[in-house]
Amino acid sequence: MALLPFLVVALLYEIIPLIMVIMNSFQSDAGTGITLENYQTIAEKLLYQKAIFNSIRISLISSLGGIVVAFLGAKAIAESKGKIANLFMTILNMVSNFAGVPLAFAYMVLLGNAGFMVHVGQKLGISALADFNLYTSDGMSMIYIYFQIPLATLLLVPAFAGIRKEWKEAVALLGGKEGLFWRKVGIPVLMPEILGTFSVLFANALAAYATVYALMMNNISLLPIQIAGSYVGEVKTRPGLGGALSVVMMVLMCLMILLTNRMSRHFQKGGNPS
Amino acid sequence: MAYIEMKQIVKKYGTTSVLKQINLDIEKGQLVTLLGPSGCGKSTLLRCLSGLEEVTSGKIFLDGQDITELEPRKREIGMVFQQYSLFPNMTVAQNVAFGLKLKKKSEGEIREKVKNILEIVGLSQQADRYPTQISGGQQQRAALARAIITEPKVLLLDEPLSAIDALLRRSLQNEIRRIQQELNITAVFVTHDQSEAMVMSDMIHLLYQGQIEQSAPPAEMYLHPKTRFAASFIGNYNIYTDVQFHQMTGLKLDREMLVFRPEAVMFCDPGRTEMNSYTMKGTIKSEIAHGNVLRYTVDVNGVPVNVDTLFQGEERYEKGQECYLKIAEKDCISY
Amino acid sequence: MKKKTKATTFLMVLIMAYLLLPLVVTIVYSLFQKWTDIVPEQFSLGSYVIILQDKEFLLCIVRTLAACVIPIGITVCIILLAMFVTTVYFPSLDKYVQIICMIPYTIQGVILSVSILSAYIRAGSFLGNRLVMLFGAYSVIIMPYIYQGIKNGMSAINVKVLTEAAEMLGAARMYAFFRIIVPNILSSIVVSALLAVGIIFGDYVLVRNLTGTSFQNMQIYLYQTMKSDSTKASAVFVIIMLITCLITAVTLYLKNKEREK
Numbered sequence: 001m002a003l004l005p006f007l008v009v010a011l012l013y014e015i016i017p018l019i020m021v022i023m024n025s026f027q028s029d030a031g032t033g034i035t036l037e038n039y040q041t042i043a044e045k046l047l048y049q050k051a052i053f054n055s056i057r058i059s060l061i062s063s064l065g066g067i068v069v070a071f072l073g074a075k076a077i078a079e080s081k082g083k084i085a086n087l088f089m090t091i092l093n094m095v096s097n098f099a100g101v102p103l104a105f106a107y108m109v110l111l112g113n114a115g116f117m118v119h120v121g122q123k124l125g126i127s128a129l130a131d132f133n134l135y136t137s138d139g140m141s142m143i144y145i146y147f148q149i150p151l152a153t154l155l156l157v158p159a160f161a162g163i164r165k166e167w168k169e170a171v172a173l174l175g176g177k178e179g180l181f182w183r184k185v186g187i188p189v190l191m192p193e194i195l196g197t198f199s200v201l202f203a204n205a206l207a208a209y210a211t212v213y214a215l216m217m218n219n220i221s222l223l224p225i226q227i228a229g230s231y232v233g234e235v236k237t238r239p240g241l242g243g244a245l246s247v248v249m250m251v252l253m254c255l256m257i258l259l260t261n262r263m264s265r266h267f268q269k270g271g272n273p274s
Numbered sequence: 275m276a277y278i279e280m281k282q283i284v285k286k287y288g289t290t291s292v293l294k295q296i297n298l299d300i301e302k303g304q305l306v307t308l309l310g311p312s313g314c315g316k317s318t319l320l321r322c323l324s325g326l327e328e329v330t331s332g333k334i335f336l337d338g339q340d341i342t343e344l345e346p347r348k349r350e351i352g353m354v355f356q357q358y359s360l361f362p363n364m365t366v367a368q369n370v371a372f373g374l375k376l377k378k379k380s381e382g383e384i385r386e387k388v389k390n391i392l393e394i395v396g397l398s399q400q401a402d403r404y405p406t407q408i409s410g411g412q413q414q415r416a417a418l419a420r421a422i423i424t425e426p427k428v429l430l431l432d433e434p435l436s437a438i439d440a441l442l443r444r445s446l447q448n449e450i451r452r453i454q455q456e457l458n459i460t461a462v463f464v465t466h467d468q469s470e471a472m473v474m475s476d477m478i479h480l481l482y483q484g485q486i487e488q489s490a491p492p493a494e495m496y497l498h499p500k501t502r503f504a505a506s507f508i509g510n511y512n513i514y515t516d517v518q519f520h521q522m523t524g525l526k527l528d529r530e531m532l533v534f535r536p537e538a539v540m541f542c543d544p545g546r547t548e549m550n551s552y553t554m555k556g557t558i559k560s561e562i563a564h565g566n567v568l569r570y571t572v573d574v575n576g577v578p579v580n581v582d583t584l585f586q587g588e589e590r591y592e593k594g595q596e597c598y599l600k601i602a603e604k605d606c607i608s609y
Numbered sequence: 610m611k612k613k614t615k616a617t618t619f620l621m622v623l624i625m626a627y628l629l630l631p632l633v634v635t636i637v638y639s640l641f642q643k644w645t646d647i648v649p650e651q652f653s654l655g656s657y658v659i660i661l662q663d664k665e666f667l668l669c670i671v672r673t674l675a676a677c678v679i680p681i682g683i684t685v686c687i688i689l690l691a692m693f694v695t696t697v698y699f700p701s702l703d704k705y706v707q708i709i710c711m712i713p714y715t716i717q718g719v720i721l722s723v724s725i726l727s728a729y730i731r732a733g734s735f736l737g738n739r740l741v742m743l744f745g746a747y748s749v750i751i752m753p754y755i756y757q758g759i760k761n762g763m764s765a766i767n768v769k770v771l772t773e774a775a776e777m778l779g780a781a782r783m784y785a786f787f788r789i790i791v792p793n794i795l796s797s798i799v800v801s802a803l804l805a806v807g808i809i810f811g812d813y814v815l816v817r818n819l820t821g822t823s824f825q826n827m828q829i830y831l832y833q834t835m836k837s838d839s840t841k842a843s844a845v846f847v848i849i850m851l852i853t854c855l856i857t858a859v860t861l862y863l864k865n866k867e868r869e870k
Contacts, residue, residue: 003702006691009683010709010752012736013745017724018716024727073624076617088621093861095628097807097853101828102846105835106631109638109843116634149628200714207718210813214832224719231723232818239727246720253715326773347779358767359774363792373778420778 024243038244047221052248054137055223059205061141066148066201067194073153078160089157096150104214107134107143135216143211148201155200159193191267195260203253223249275338277302277460278323278428283332285318285484292318294484296332300477305454305461307471310481311507316464317432319481323462324430325349337427352421353430357437359417360405366416367392367401373424391419394453411442418450422459429454429461435470447474468508472496480504497535502609505533512536512580522574523552529608536569536582538605541591542598550603554579558595572599632850639843656844666830666845670852673826677809680747681802684755687748692759693786696768710756713749721746722818739820746815751805758801762794796867803860807853827852 028035042048073092077085098106111117111134121129133139163186171181187194209224218229223245230242276299285293293315300306308316321327323334325346334342341349352373360369367388374384392398395415400408408416414434422429431450435443451474454461465471471478472492480487480495480503488500499505506513512534516527547553556574563569568585571578579599591597641651660666688710695703713721725746729736736742768790775785791798813828822829827849835842 002690003694006687006706006709009687009745009748013725013749014709014712014716014721014752017721017728018712020728021720021724069624072620076621080614080617080621084618084621088625090857090861091625091628094854094857095632097811097857098632098850100811100813101832101835102811102849103631105831105839105842105846106635108835109635109839110631116638146628146631149624203715207720209719210828213817214813214835227719227723228814228818231726232821242723242727246723249720250716257715324777326776346773346776347781351777353774353777355770355774357770359770361771361775361789361793362766363789372775372780376779376784417774420774424778 021243021246024239025247027240027243038240041241042244042248048226048245050221051223051226051245052252054221055206055249056252058137058141058144058222059202062144062148062205063198063201065141065145066152067156067198069145069149070152070156070197071194073149074156074160077153077157078163089154092150092153096147096154098150099147099208100210101214103143103147104211107146108215111139111142137220137222140212140215140220143215144205144208147208147211148205151204152197152201155197156190156193159190163189188267192264195264195267199253199256199260202256206249206253275335276300277337278462279333279335280319280323281333281335283319283322283334284330285315285322285327286330292484293322293329296484296486298479298486298489300460300462302460303458304476305451305463305474306477306479307463307465307475308479308481309465309468309471309507310487311466313483314481315484316466316481320430320432320462320464323428324351324353350424350427351430352424352426352428353432354414354417354421354434356433357410357413360413360420362405365402365404366397366408369405369416370420370423372420377424387423391423394456395419395449410438411446414438414446415449418453422453422457427460429459431461431463433464433466436465436467443470450474480507482507499533499607502531502533505607505609510536510580510582512539514577518577522554522577522579525552527608532606532608534601534606536580539579539581539599539601541581541583542600544598546598546600548600548602551600552603552606553598553600555596555598558591558593558597560593561591572597574599635843635846639840639847656841657847660841660844660848665825669825669827669830670848672824673810674806676743676747676824676826677806680744680751680809681755681805683744684748684751684805685798685802688752688755688759689791692756692763693783696763696790697772697782697786707756707760710752714753717750718814719818721750722815726819739823743815743819743824746819747809747812750812750815751808754801754804754808755798758797758804759794762797763790765797766790766793796863800860800863800867803856803863807856807860810853810856 025038026034026036028037042052073088077088107115109115111132113134115132115134117129118132120126121132134142167185168178168181171185176184207224209228212220212222212225213228216225218225227242227245227249230238230245278298278300280296280298283293283296283298284291296315296319298319308319310316318327322329325341325344329342332342333340336349336351360366361372364372370391371384371388374387379387388401389398392401395418397412397415397419400412400416405413405416417434434450435446438446447470450463453459463471463474475492477489477491478495479489482503488495488504490498490500495504496509499508499511502513505511514522514532516530516532519525519527519532542553544555554574556572556579559571559573559578561568561570563585566585567582568590570581570583570591572581573579581599639656641653691706692703695706716724725742729742731737771789771793772782772785775789776782780788810827812826813832816824816826816829822833827845831842831845831849834845
């Protein structure tokens, strides 16, 4: 009936491609039927191991950094009412659209080899800035953290609506300071949302392509670059390998989701009142 | 043949029976109430009549026609829901006109009818307002107008006043009853509030656990509840087991329970015995004014008895005071 | 209390500064010809003049925006139809519709682009057409947002009661859904459609992998320009940011208007 168009589109552009990717991963690029050789290649070749390791590393770092900043930012928004909070939210919304090629470009202007901050660092003698190399995995984590912050903050803001001021008042009356409240009550209560946001951040970072490509093209060892590289490019396409790499990426995302789910269940005593 | 006949209605959700063999007749032009506690099935029965729920088995006849298999929109039945049923994107006037528009009536006719009905329900000033701009009571009046403007055969009301505050509820009860009688509409009203049912109905059907406990006009149901449940639900009956009765009067009861109304038991002079009455001696435990009724709770040998008198303000008993009560046998009902 | 407000304000300002820094620096970069020292030199709007007169660039903008319209239209229609069926006839299917709509969250970007590519590159004329693949991909990546928007809109109004009331007044179910429910969730649909515009506008990976450089959207244009002329690229950047900010501003405005109601 009326479900048909929806199912057709979903099937064509979501389900079938997904299935094919998984199937491809088990097919040899040389064309000889079902095989695990793609996975073997990944496990053996240093290039792919590095790519996976780098991707996980940068995703974890940026997600952690992003969520810490986002927590503080969302808390700040929740605790103030005025114009500044509104402005902050507006800027967060604006900047969340910033990711991809434009972001890479802006960072090149800012922290590239001839970048503004680099000049400042050279002039003022701050070696951290002067010697900053954007074009490494570590340099790029700056950019990753940058685009994680708005996303994470916007996701966490609604969660703070669930912190009742009565809890804070109870802790204060019982003699506790604010830091104690957050350590013992606030953060544990918010853990499900924090963990959920963390897993979204992780997936976001793991799959980031445009920003990285704009800076480094294919010259960096990260998972999304390798995946795209096996399908598109000058060299012969290797859909089998690309499929296997894609499966690895999806598995990593799912693992993170399962992990955060499991952890958050630990914090959800007696179910969610929401 | 009654105007509405519901025969052998059974409604099951999976293996749970919500309605068990309901048989119900409704006469034309009457306002009947389906009364009962939550979960008794009254709303389900109403929704079966409307067609929004399908019966598992049984038949429904309206004006001689079998409507059991008919879709809701073909049954010519109007319905007022508990709340939030007005379309938020339309004004009051547009909401009310909706049903007529669907029937493809002419612009002029629609305008005329909307004007009239809004006057009847007292919303002429609010015609161009949106539902979010009017109060809960006004919303329900608009919902009422919308439901009756198409002149349906039956009007169903599913706890329409439950979300309205108490003071407003009384005047809306009167208004609904007035409109129903003026326009001579057959109406079926669902509520859990027994005083509401008493005030509005020509006939009350008391439901409990999916079955009809008793069907009677309000006065009859109040004075002669047929089952224990009815006695506990209607009014404020004093309810006693045979053990308690023995404690109070020293007499033996050959039934399990005995009930009587708090206004039927009276204070009397000591030492007087009357024919066909039970007399008891007790002590005043408490005295609470419920509006115009003064309720005493009297301790009779360890058993509490509620005694209601009109609050005249003159002679009042005091806490701890000794007193004598009498209740006519005919005012007692035993099960 | 005072101290706390100061601290929170300071924190927010700090984060805002961090977020705005690259933006501001690049804007400044686009407005000056020379910037080798701390202070830029030679203020000029020359770059802007050049690109705004570049037909290719203007075509790019149009192309990018046009690419938003079709997928959004498709997705809104199909999800509305699907949710019509699940709300009115089969509520139990809603779970599956939700799962299907949420999957793109995880397979976004790279994986979706390459999987669609490998699936249809050798297919016949219609499915193998690059633009068709692109629009199909876009329709899928915006599904979570459109679905969520429609869902949120529907939970704000009491769908069940409204549909039943319309039914009792004589309306058929489809009439009730499209004439009563949809108008009431229109603002939610518009907000999520704008979100989708933002996403499609900012997409690079799908366009590049599916159409190579044959379909030049704004992001590809920026990428190509930044390899050659960075001053010009920064002007392009600013224009992109302006358009994106405009979209965001309109979205926020509509969201707030909705909340006031």
